[in-house]
Amino acid sequence: MVQAEARHGNGSIGVHVEGPNEQSPEDAVVLNSLSYAYSGHRPIVSDISLSLPKGSRCLLLGANGAGKSTLLQILAGQYMVGPDAVRILGRPAFHDIQLTSSGQLSYLGQQWRRDIAFAGYNVPIQGDIGAGKMIFGVEGVDPARRQQLIDLLEIDLEWRLNKVSDGQRRRVQICMGLLKPYQVLLLDEITVDMDVVGRLDLLKFFVEECETRGATIIYATHIFDGLEKWITHVAYLADGQLRIGDKASEVPELQQGKKLLRVVETWLRSDLETSRREEAADPSLRAKRPGAAKPRTTPLMPTKHMMFFRG
Numbered sequence: 001m002v003q004a005e006a007r008h009g010n011g012s013i014g015v016h017v018e019g020p021n022e023q024s025p026e027d028a029v030v031l032n033s034l035s036y037a038y039s040g041h042r043p044i045v046s047d048i049s050l051s052l053p054k055g056s057r058c059l060l061l062g063a064n065g066a067g068k069s070t071l072l073q074i075l076a077g078q079y080m081v082g083p084d085a086v087r088i089l090g091r092p093a094f095h096d097i098q099l100t101s102s103g104q105l106s107y108l109g110q111q112w113r114r115d116i117a118f119a120g121y122n123v124p125i126q127g128d129i130g131a132g133k134m135i136f137g138v139e140g141v142d143p144a145r146r147q148q149l150i151d152l153l154e155i156d157l158e159w160r161l162n163k164v165s166d167g168q169r170r171r172v173q174i175c176m177g178l179l180k181p182y183q184v185l186l187l188d189e190i191t192v193d194m195d196v197v198g199r200l201d202l203l204k205f206f207v208e209e210c211e212t213r214g215a216t217i218i219y220a221t222h223i224f225d226g227l228e229k230w231i232t233h234v235a236y237l238a239d240g241q242l243r244i245g246d247k248a249s250e251v252p253e254l255q256q257g258k259k260l261l262r263v264v265e266t267w268l269r270s271d272l273e274t275s276r277r278e279e280a281a282d283p284s285l286r287a288k289r290p291g292a293a294k295p296r297t298t299p300l301m302p303t304k305h306m307m308f309f310r311g
């Protein structure tokens, strides 16, 4: 049995691993009893285990605030967790900085509207930067892959990033994140600004990447159009737990020809009704939900008085 506690930024985690999951060389992403709590809050996720084989495309689902972005950021190595809790390509996500710096692990997240992110670094867009300068500024890129992405994303190299639309800027940012042939790609709602043709073409490109190169993708989104046949795996977060973490073919509701939107709606409504019922019976439950702030153990006081306080 291994227990570890760690702290990073404003987050703290408690990882409890009892005999790490057997990891097959075919697994690209493995979670071993992962728990994570932001400092001063109850855990967002508790005791989550999941294995995703190379070449899989996993849809990460959950209500607003369920912890999808937090989980993707943990997988991206942005929060420190125990080395066995999150393994990407058999290596610890946080401790092995080569994963992101080499481009093997790529994360495209929400901050991309305002920031440029590449190889784990985020830089706010402040100046008048040209799309071409940014894209061609990345070294060690296969020119054919770069051109394929520029064409796929319909990018005009003359675009000025401080003047283009959100969707156009997003295209440049997606291109930057895909330039290096990642092995694991984490997508956090990146297609929200894209028009339908751009989005569907990108989804098709991702299928090719998984099928030809064995890339693995985890995609968190609330837009389900066109995803029924795209996904190979499903991970559904609710109430701090991984309610479903399986092949899509093993999830009975997804085998009945229903639209994904309706299936997810049913799951979310059912969980919402359950939690409302539970909280109606016991109102104190709300303060114990995942992510809820923990009761303060020190009195609230102006910071200038804190120097006199010994808790």
Ligand SMILES: Nc1ncnc2c1ncn2[C@@H]1O[C@H](COP(=O)(O)OP(=O)(O)OP(=O)(O)O)[C@@H](O)[C@H]1O
Pocket: 010, 038, 039, 041, 044, 062, 063, 064, 065, 066, 067, 068, 069, 070, 071, 290, 291
């Ligand atoms: N830095 C932080 N400190 C404390 N709590 C945080 C922090 N960041 C996020 N949270 C909380 O963690 C919970 C999960 O947030 P997260 O963004 O991971 O959810 P999500 O499933 O991605 O939601 P959405 O679908 O709305 O994007 C929320 O309750 C949020 O308020």
